[in-house]
Amino acid sequence: xxxxxxxxxxxxxxxxxxxxxxxxxxxxxxxxxxxxxxxxxxxxxxxxxxxxxxxxxxxxxxxxxxxxxxxxxxxxxxxxxxxxxxxxxxxxxxxxxxxxxxxxxxxxxxxxxxxxxxxxxxxxxxxxxxxxxxxxxxxxxxxxxxxxxxxxxxxxxxxxxxxxxxxxxxxxxxxxxxxxx
Numbered sequence: 001x002x003x004x005x006x007x008x009x010x011x012x013x014x015x016x017x018x019x020x021x022x023x024x025x026x027x028x029x030x031x032x033x034x035x036x037x038x039x040x041x042x043x044x045x046x047x048x049x050x051x052x053x054x055x056x057x058x059x060x061x062x063x064x065x066x067x068x069x070x071x072x073x074x075x076x077x078x079x080x081x082x083x084x085x086x087x088x089x090x091x092x093x094x095x096x097x098x099x100x101x102x103x104x105x106x107x108x109x110x111x112x113x114x115x116x117x118x119x120x121x122x123x124x125x126x127x128x129x130x131x132x133x134x135x136x137x138x139x140x141x142x143x144x145x146x147x148x149x150x151x152x153x154x155x156x157x158x159x160x161x162x163x164x165x166x167x168x169x170x171x172x173x174x175x176x177x178x179x180x181x
Contacts (some may be wrong), residue, residue: 011032066092080111086110118162126161128154131163133176137168140173151179 025033090106097103114126126137133140133152141158149155161172163169 011029050090058088072093079121083110083113086113092161122165123169124163126163128157128172128174130154133174135170137163138174140176141173143178144175145180146177147180149177149179151177 019065024113059114086106087110090103093106094103117122128138131138132150133154138154138161142156144155154176156175157172159173162169
């Protein structure tokens, strides 16, 4: 039986029981209520643990993302350093060179190294000379008039264009034919 010591003597409509109310329960009701309270405490504990694990995982992922961004270029730089070394060697030889054919061969070798490096990291040069103008990958910088050549034919590459894994990085600056009538 419940004893109501509410000072206002107003019923609380079952919403809140005052702290100083004594409640009498049967043993089975008490056991059932105790079981529900233990279950609630267990769920609350599981929730708090899961929330803490989630917060820790979030912090760990943020740190990993920061480290990844900080050190992402290390492999790129390590792959590029041999090209820098070759350029430095070529610079020394140019200053002492008497045979410019050997210098040209060295520069051509470095150019091949660079192209191979770009290919390995997924960078491809956009084809230009002799190709039909494509506004998605070419930027017309100059035109040349011609009666013999096809309209929109690329006759010169002024600056190479590149794609990274199929995505345009920079369009190729080109000279195209504007057909005379």
